[in-house]
Amino acid sequence: MDRLAGQTIIDIGANLSHPSFASDLDAVLSRASEAGVETIIVTGTTVAASGAAFALADSHERLYSTAGVHPHDAGHCDASTIASLKALLERPKVVAVGECGLDFNRNYSPHPDQEKWFVAQLELACEIGKPLFLHSRDAHPRFADILRDFRDRLPDAVAHCFTGEREELHAYLDLDLHIGITGWICDERRGAHLKELARAIPADRLMLETDSPYLTPRTMKPQPKSRRNEPAFLPYVLSTVASALGKPPEEVAAATTATAKRFFRL
Numbered sequence: 001m002d003r004l005a006g007q008t009i010i011d012i013g014a015n016l017s018h019p020s021f022a023s024d025l026d027a028v029l030s031r032a033s034e035a036g037v038e039t040i041i042v043t044g045t046t047v048a049a050s051g052a053a054f055a056l057a058d059s060h061e062r063l064y065s066t067a068g069v070h071p072h073d074a075g076h077c078d079a080s081t082i083a084s085l086k087a088l089l090e091r092p093k094v095v096a097v098g099e100c101g102l103d104f105n106r107n108y109s110p111h112p113d114q115e116k117w118f119v120a121q122l123e124l125a126c127e128i129g130k131p132l133f134l135h136s137r138d139a140h141p142r143f144a145d146i147l148r149d150f151r152d153r154l155p156d157a158v159a160h161c162f163t164g165e166r167e168e169l170h171a172y173l174d175l176d177l178h179i180g181i182t183g184w185i186c187d188e189r190r191g192a193h194l195k196e197l198a199r200a201i202p203a204d205r206l207m208l209e210t211d212s213p214y215l216t217p218r219t220m221k222p223q224p225k226s227r228r229n230e231p232a233f234l235p236y237v238l239s240t241v242a243s244a245l246g247k248p249p250e251e252v253a254a255a256t257t258a259t260a261k262r263f264f265r266l
Contacts, residue, residue: 008038098133
């Protein structure tokens with residue numbers, strides 16, 4: 001897919017500290033630039049991964065990062081976790097708290113641990129005033145119920161990689177959340193419903209992401225041999241979202257980029 005003429009886009013969620021990028025990150029970033037991906041937010045999922053994400057952001061002008069603990073890893077949190085995240089979040093290039101939330105699909109951590117450390121990270125966001133990068137999978141309505149108790153004190157928040165149904169989307173919109181759309185929308189087997197739901201997302205609350213190295217857009221022909229997703233493939237997500245909205249890709253690119261810049265204070 002060719003780069004949009006004169007237009008750039010922002011990938012709000014890429015796991016660039018994943019081992020699959022260790023050997024060719026410079027090439028990955030070069031391809032992203034060639035594809036018009038102006039800025040990339042590198043996702044932190046544990047204290048260690050958040051530190052690695054910051055190290056990447058600190059050494060590359062176009063990268064920023066988040067700091068948080070994914071619900072899969074909530075069972076490994078301890079008394080030092082929040083202090084460690086807070087220290088990272090004091091860095092200007094660490095722009096959001098997360099990835100944090102609930103995941104009742106795989107249940108890699110017990111539900112009580114997930115909820116405890118989700119609440120702890122919500123409290124941290126309230127304290128430091130940076131936006132939230134949120135994860136929820138098969139956890140509605142519990143996720144919304146917990147979030148609702150904090151919403152009046154929280155800064156901006158985005159439901160990263162939204163894959164849910166209409167009721168869940170409207171619950172999040174009622175909570176004034178932003179919505180992140182990934183290559184899930186490009187998957188005709190399980191993401192077709194998102195094409196209709198995307199029309200309900202206000203233009204100033206929609207953002208785009210790859211969630212690299214996961215969720216390679218199935219609209220790519222041919223598929224990459226490695227099956228690895230990367231930020232350079234974000235235009236495929238953009239194209240599918242724009243088609244669903246009935247808008248030119250350039251218009252959606254401009255709107256989602258402006259929204260991401262406001263949200264992350266870039």
